[in-house]
Amino acid sequence: xxxxxxxxxxxxxxxxxxxxxxxxxxxxxxxxxxxxxxxxxxxxxxxxxxxxxxxxxxxxxxxxxxxxxxxxxxxxxxxxxxxxxxxxxxxxxxxxxxxxxxxxxxxxxxxxxxxxxxxxxxxxxxxxxxxxxxxxxxxxxxxxxxxxxxxxxxxxxxxxxxxxxxxxxxxxxxxxxxxxxxxxxxxxxxxxxxxxxxxxxxxxxxxxxxxxxxxxxxxxxxxxxxxxxxxxxxxxxxxxxxxxxxxxxxxxxxxxxxxxxxxxxxxxxxxxxxxxxx
Numbered sequence: 001x002x003x004x005x006x007x008x009x010x011x012x013x014x015x016x017x018x019x020x021x022x023x024x025x026x027x028x029x030x031x032x033x034x035x036x037x038x039x040x041x042x043x044x045x046x047x048x049x050x051x052x053x054x055x056x057x058x059x060x061x062x063x064x065x066x067x068x069x070x071x072x073x074x075x076x077x078x079x080x081x082x083x084x085x086x087x088x089x090x091x092x093x094x095x096x097x098x099x100x101x102x103x104x105x106x107x108x109x110x111x112x113x114x115x116x117x118x119x120x121x122x123x124x125x126x127x128x129x130x131x132x133x134x135x136x137x138x139x140x141x142x143x144x145x146x147x148x149x150x151x152x153x154x155x156x157x158x159x160x161x162x163x164x165x166x167x168x169x170x171x172x173x174x175x176x177x178x179x180x181x182x183x184x185x186x187x188x189x190x191x192x193x194x195x196x197x198x199x200x201x202x203x204x205x206x207x208x209x210x211x212x213x214x215x216x217x218x219x220x221x222x223x224x225x226x227x228x229x230x231x232x233x234x235x236x237x238x239x240x241x242x243x244x245x246x247x248x249x250x251x252x253x254x255x256x257x258x259x260x261x262x263x264x265x266x267x268x269x270x271x272x273x274x275x276x277x278x
Contacts, residue, residue, distance in 0.1 A: 014185030015136055016106065016161045017073050018223050019246055020045025021239075022189060022232035027054045034234050035061035041240050047189075047230040048099075049077035049110055050091065055098035063100050074099065077110035077140060077163075078125075080273065084116050088124035092133050106160055107134040111141045111273040118146065119153045126154060136160035143275045144178040156182040163187040166227065168197060168218055168258050169265035174278040176227070187228040192218055194267050202261060206254050212245075219245035221258045 021038040023031050023046065031054045035046060039062070048058045055076065062072065076099070082091035096102060107128065109121055125137040139150055140163035150159060162179050166172050166188035176186050192215055197203055203214035210217070219229050219242060231242045250258075269277070 014161055014228065015073075016075075016185060016187055016228045017045040018228050019043075019219070019243065020047050020073065020075070020228070020230045022230035023048045023052060023054055023058060024189070024232060025052075026232060026234065027052070028057060030234055031057045032061040032064075034232065034239070036065055037236050038239050038243075039065040039067050041236070041243055043239070043243060044071055045073040045075070045230070047075045050079040050082065050095055051077075051110065055095050059099035059101070069101060073105045074101065075106040075108065076104050077108040078121075080111050080113045080116075083109060083113045083121040083124075085120045085124045088121060089128050089131070089133070092128050096133060103132055104134050106136045106138060108138045108140045108161075108163055111270075112139075112146050112275055114272075118149050122150060122153045126158070138162060140164065141274065142175070143278050144175055146275055147175070147178060147182070147184070151182055151184075156184055159184050161185045161187045161228065163189060165190045165266060165268050166222065167191050167193040167265075168200070168203070168221060168261040169193050169263050170267070171259070171262045172278075173262070178278075180226075185226070185228070187230065188222050189230055190267050191222050191229045191231060193265065196265070200261065202257050206250065206257065210248060210250075212248050213241055216241060216245040216248050217250065217254075217258070220248040220250055221255060224250055224255060 021043045026034055035058055048055050076095050078088055082088055128134050129137055138160040162184055164172055167190055179186055197218050198214045203217045207214045207217045222229050233239045
């Protein structure tokens with residue numbers, strides 16, 4: 001990565017916890033068990049989205065966990081169909097009902113809309129924050145041009161994080177650098193590249209040297225770059241292992257070797273939703 005990214009001290013300060021639980025593609029009893037187990041193990045950040053159709057299950061699992069709401073950092077994302085000025089707040093209120101809470105900690109625009117002006121969506125998000133429905137707002141799956149539009153609309157200091165696909169195989173350097181230059185924090189999803197990274201020889205070698213797993217190494221790499229991660233799992237052992245990656249410390253040589261794995265291997269780019277990537 002660039003010099004800016006190579007120094008975690010240069011990372012944008014953020015309210016977003018460095019590691020949380022992702023719930024993409026998990027529904028019903030599966031997501032409930034994942035959330036319950038994660039909370040038992042000590043996770044306190046949970047990431048969901050309207051389009052995942054699991055907010056009610058996530059809310060049920062949180063309610064059953066006994067973990068006080070004030071101890072949690074809960075994120076949801078507004079789907080493109082609800083980004084209109086008149087639709088966003090009602091959709092958020094529905095999400096809060098599903099999640100069994102009166103507010104979330106972070107609300108993101110999930111994907112940029114091609115039909116609704118970004119300014120309208122961001123101002124509606126600001127209004128939702130003023131109403132106490134969310135503590136922080138942010139964006140997801142933007143390119144640098146869209147990030148600039150968001151900055152021009154609400155100011156960089158109002159954007160708590162930009163959530164994007166990012167892994168050693170897809171480091172999104174242009175977007176991450178641009179965000180960091182403006183003081184905007186980055187959250188990574190798909191940090192393990194749909195599992196592709198688990199067989200990567202460089203990660204395996206570094207993991208062996210540290211008595212760790214390749215997954216832990218990939219997650220630690222992102223966090224040492226100041227990037228939050230939200231891996232998902234349905235297995236207790238993997239959830240526990242992912243959580244332990246917070247204490248793994250990689251050397252400068254380890255980081256440089258992982259940085260060199262960039263290959264532009266994007267896993268998520270839905271037609272009709274994805275912007276023109278940088």
